[in-house]
Amino acid sequence: MGYRVVVAGATGNVGREMLNILAEREFPVDEIAALASRKSIGTEISFGDKTVKTKDIEGFDFTGWDMALFAIGSEATKKYAPIAAAQGCVVIDNSSLYRYDPAVPLIVPEVNADAIFDYKNKNIIANPNCSTAQMVVALKPLHDRARIKRVVVSTYQSVSGAGKEGIDELWNQTKGIYVPGQEVAPSKFTKQIAFNVIPHIDVFLDDGSTKEEWKMVAETKKILDKSIKVTATCVRVPVFVGHSESINIEFEEFLDEHEARDILREAPGVMVIDKREAGGYITPVECVGDYATYISRIRQDSTIDNGINLWCVSDNLRKGAALNAVQIAEVLGNRCLKKG
Template sequence: MAGFKVAIAGATGNVGREMLNILEERGFPVSEVVALASRRSLNTEVSYGDRTLKVKVLDTYDFSDTDICLMSAGGNVSKEWSPKIGRQGCVVIDNSSAWRYDADVPLIVPEVNPDAISGFTKRNIIANPNCSTAQLVVALKPLHDRARIKRVVVATYQSVSGAGKEGMDELFEQTRAVFVADPVSNKKFTKRIAFNVIPHIDVFMEDGFTKEEWKMVAETKKMLDPKIKLTATAVRVPVFIGHSEAVNIEFEEPITADEARDLLREAPGCVVIDKHEDGGYVTPLESAGEDATFISRIREDGTVENGLSMWVVSDNLRKGAALNAVQIAELLVERNLIKPRQQAA
């Protein structure tokens, strides 16, 4: 099979580096991989498998012979560059929130709504969902297909890597400062994150919800079903990698915990680890470096008709970002929606 020329924009960040790892790990059919970032990263080196790539500048790069651009350079960069790249005939798979709510841009989780991908031709842009939504919908989809979800209440326990490298550095530095009794300062987060939890991710909106909470509502409706009612509380916790979610679901039809377990065991992207014993569940620590969305603590909720509660954990840098983007690229190839341009030239 002929290879595709793939560019990674934002290649020096947490997610960009993870994208390079995952392209290599999964054996994506590449003819060439190009690492792109802003001017200040020019000539920085990033690794792709056993090779080292020198970073080039996004602003001056010509996309006319590039097939796919995995964009992880933030919303403002994506707003400016994704349409320009798309117009050069290169398909952009964007990890920011810039295009998720655009009616002409498909928002895709391959295990959930693969058929929606065909809409990418309008702008040559495909959006990757928010990290906390991606793992949630992977777990909700098989249950929704079986018993129709009416309402979801979710509380998240989101790791600091969701706030980038600065978030991880801040947790590390503050933790060390606490142990050696140094003064603790916070720059990235609004309050101290070491040995604390912060019920605030992204900006506050007029109704009192945060943008992160709103994203989960809007994206679940767009990808899964506009009729689903969802309310979220998004919380930052002092964990380096892996987002966890306590999820309560109300269904139209009856469904038992055993049925849910069986469905989720068979569902793509899901791994059920649910033993009613000490340690018989997954925590974010075990999810780090793994591709799956792990589901534990599945139980019936007797306080509502047809209710279930469960615990959902995934590596936010992988399924929540880089892995999902690469899976979208794989879907384009599998469905013959793109052809390598260099071969045609």
């Protein structure tokens, strides 16, 4: 016996990926509803070998539906998530709206699946920021072994993290550079993104950090361990899909790089590609469409007593958003909403 599942924001990049992944992973769906804004009503969306037409989220009755995967942004979520939750449908939200609410579990299934039971507080579960999700998947098994004191992370985040507008701007600016008179001024981003990097994602805070950097700190503490110190520099790069991270980890006790590599090879959701030769590592282009969080360049940091460096790459539209939401749905179904 399967579930009645709603995907809200089904016409967007993440919503479409949610539908794709639900089908790919053969999630037990008895009935699917694809919701979008009024302007997209009737749009045909693929779900496995089927095609479904989008319905208007305005006025949709969530009664009798088991779970709803939301990919509609914070403002729309603020309006519709409480409605769905009040009508008995568990909301798995991809926006930032509920991530820092102490009553709402923030879940990466490979890291803190046991927090799923707290969904009953509000009938809502939060999906973390894309850059946080892949990092904590890498950190968790190492933390279990040697206890992490501090993390220094620099991210190299693709334009798809800014949605379709980000993808279009990189594409159009790149073309415009080669066609005189067709240059495209920055619109979605603060500076030219084509052939450039921008050390600025989200708004600046009073301490000089950006909100994206703050998210990585706050979410890592909530998901993994509140005692871990995290400092982040988040950078937008001219890559269409796939976030990369350079992570420096300081542990409470010594962890040999060879043992770290072995631990990560056995960790859920992780794929280690780490050969010390040309091409013996993973880049964003190679991770697109995959479920795994890839780890490369594992090595000792000799500048501190108990340090490890590593390189972490993942498809941000998958593990950073849609896949993690579907994995949460799987945990919810297996542990809390069992049927049959």
